[in-house]
Amino acid sequence: MSDDTRPMLGQVDADSLVERISARVREGVEDSFDKKSTRFCRNSMPAYLKSTFTMKLSEVESKLETALDKIDDLENRSRRCNIRVVGLPEGSEGTNPVAFFRTWLPELLEMNAKGGSVKLDRCHRALTRRPPPGQRPRAVILKLHNFQDKVRIMQAARKAQSLAYNGAPIIFRRFLRGRYTETSGILR
CATH class of the missing domain: 3.30.70.1820 (L1 transposable element, RRM domain)
Incomplete structure (x- = not known):
C-alpha cells in the first residue's frame, strides 16, 4: 500500500466504526425505549382496565337499580x-x-x-x-x-x-x- 492511501483507509475504517457505533447506540436506545414502553403499558394497563371496569360496573348497577324500581312499581300497580x-x-x-x-x-x-x-x-x-x-x-x-x-x-x-x-x-x-x-x- 502506498502512503497516500493509508490516510484514506484510516478514514474509511473510522467512518465504518462510527456507523457501527451509531447503529449499536440506536439499537440500544430503541431496545431501551421498547422495554420502558412495555413496562409503562404493563404498569398502567391494569389501572386503566380497573377504572374502565369500575365505571362499567357502576353503570350496570345503576341500570339494574332502575330496572328493579320499575319492576317494583309495576308489581305494586298490578296489586x-x-x-x-x-x-x-x-x-x-x-x-x-x-x-x-x-x-x-x-x-x-x-x-x-x-x-x-x-x-x-x-x-x-x-x-x-x-x-x-x-x-x-x-x-x-x-x-x-x-x-x-x-x-x-x-x-x-x-x-x-x-x-x-x-x-x-x-x-x-x-x-x-x-x-x-x-x-x-x-x-x-
Missing part, C-alpha cells in the same frame, strides 16, 4: 286492587271463596254495595301450607275488580276499628310488594 284479609279461620269461605266474599264483605263492613255484593275478580288463601288446627290461619288475598271498591272497603274497615268473624279478629291490609311495605312500616 293496587288487592286486599289481604288476615285472621279469617281456615275453611270459613267454603268451596267458593269468591261467592262468599262478594256477600260477606258488605255485610261485615255494613257498607252499601251495588246489588248487595262487591265485584271480585278472584280470591284465594296465601300460597303456603295449610296450618295445623290452633295455628294462625293463612291470609286471604282478594283481587277486586274496581279500585273504588277497594277504597270503600278499606275506609269501612278503618271506621269499624274492630272486626270479627265467629269470634276471630279480622284485619284488612293493603297487599303490596316488599319495599313499599318496609317503608310504610317505618313511617308508622
Whole structure:
C-alpha cells in the first residue's frame, strides 16, 4: 500500500466504526425505549382496565337499580286492587271463596254495595301450607275488580276499628310488594 492511501483507509475504517457505533447506540436506545414502553403499558394497563371496569360496573348497577324500581312499581300497580284479609279461620269461605266474599264483605263492613255484593275478580288463601288446627290461619288475598271498591272497603274497615268473624279478629291490609311495605312500616 502506498502512503497516500493509508490516510484514506484510516478514514474509511473510522467512518465504518462510527456507523457501527451509531447503529449499536440506536439499537440500544430503541431496545431501551421498547422495554420502558412495555413496562409503562404493563404498569398502567391494569389501572386503566380497573377504572374502565369500575365505571362499567357502576353503570350496570345503576341500570339494574332502575330496572328493579320499575319492576317494583309495576308489581305494586298490578296489586293496587288487592286486599289481604288476615285472621279469617281456615275453611270459613267454603268451596267458593269468591261467592262468599262478594256477600260477606258488605255485610261485615255494613257498607252499601251495588246489588248487595262487591265485584271480585278472584280470591284465594296465601300460597303456603295449610296450618295445623290452633295455628294462625293463612291470609286471604282478594283481587277486586274496581279500585273504588277497594277504597270503600278499606275506609269501612278503618271506621269499624274492630272486626270479627265467629269470634276471630279480622284485619284488612293493603297487599303490596316488599319495599313499599318496609317503608310504610317505618313511617308508622
